[in-house]
Amino acid sequence: MNKAVFLDRDGTINVDKNYLYKIDDWEFIDGVVEGLQILQNLGYKLIVISNQSGIARGYYTEKDANKVFEYMTNELKKNGVIIEKSYYCPHIGDKCNCRKPKLGLFYQAQKEFDIDFSKSFAIGDKLRDVLICKKEPVKGFLLDTNIEVDNKNIQKCKNLYEAANLIEKG
Numbered sequence: 371m372n373k374a375v376f377l378d379r380d381g382t383i384n385v386d387k388n389y390l391y392k393i394d395d396w397e398f399i400d401g402v403v404e405g406l407q408i409l410q411n412l413g414y415k416l417i418v419i420s421n422q423s424g425i426a427r428g429y430y431t432e433k434d435a436n437k438v439f440e441y442m443t444n445e446l447k448k449n450g451v452i453i454e455k456s457y458y459c460p461h462i463g464d465k466c467n468c469r470k471p472k473l474g475l476f477y478q479a480q481k482e483f484d485i486d487f488s489k490s491f492a493i494g495d496k497l498r499d500v501l502i503c504k505k506e507p508v509k510g511f512l513l514d515t516n517i518e519v520d521n522k523n524i525q526k527c528k529n530l531y532e533a534a535n536l537i538e539k540g
């Protein structure tokens with residue numbers, strides 16, 4: 371079995387610009403490339419799980435979204451970072467099972483990449499990105515937030531780079 375880090379995208383990997391769909395608007399958050407290199411060197415598979423309700427809202431198309439994910443993947447690859455796969459939910463509301471906080475995409479990734487949750491982490495800037503930690507033995511890092519968290523499997527830190535360093539320290 372493999373271990374993985376489940377990464378949110380907007381606000382975790384790139385600066386959140388609200389329904390970003392243009393590559394020109396893409397901006398990596400400081401330290402993300404280095405942080406992902408650390409995680410990869412530790413043997414974690416890097417998997418992105420993202421809510422992209424801008425599609426259901428009609429702000430952009432799946433094609434637009436795919437282009438942005440492709441750009442991200444290629445830019446990271448130039449720096450030696452391999453994203454195994456990016457999964458996203460294109461819906462709004464709570465009727466699908468793939469929009470976070472629902473866990474559908476996490477289970478899909480687990481199956482596809484034979485992931486051992488008990489050796490894996492989730493990192494994101496919203497509580498919904500790490501709520502898997504309440505249901506499965508995944509540990510989480512919630513970034514850049516003041517909200518109170520009452521789960522011992524979820525810790526708060528500044529950004530992905532800091533989370534990667536904490537994971538490295540063990």
Ligand SMILES: [Mg+2]
Binds near residue numbers: 378379494
């Ligand atoms: Mg986010």
Ligand SMILES: [Zn+2]
Binds near residue numbers: 459461469
């Ligand atoms: Zn969905």
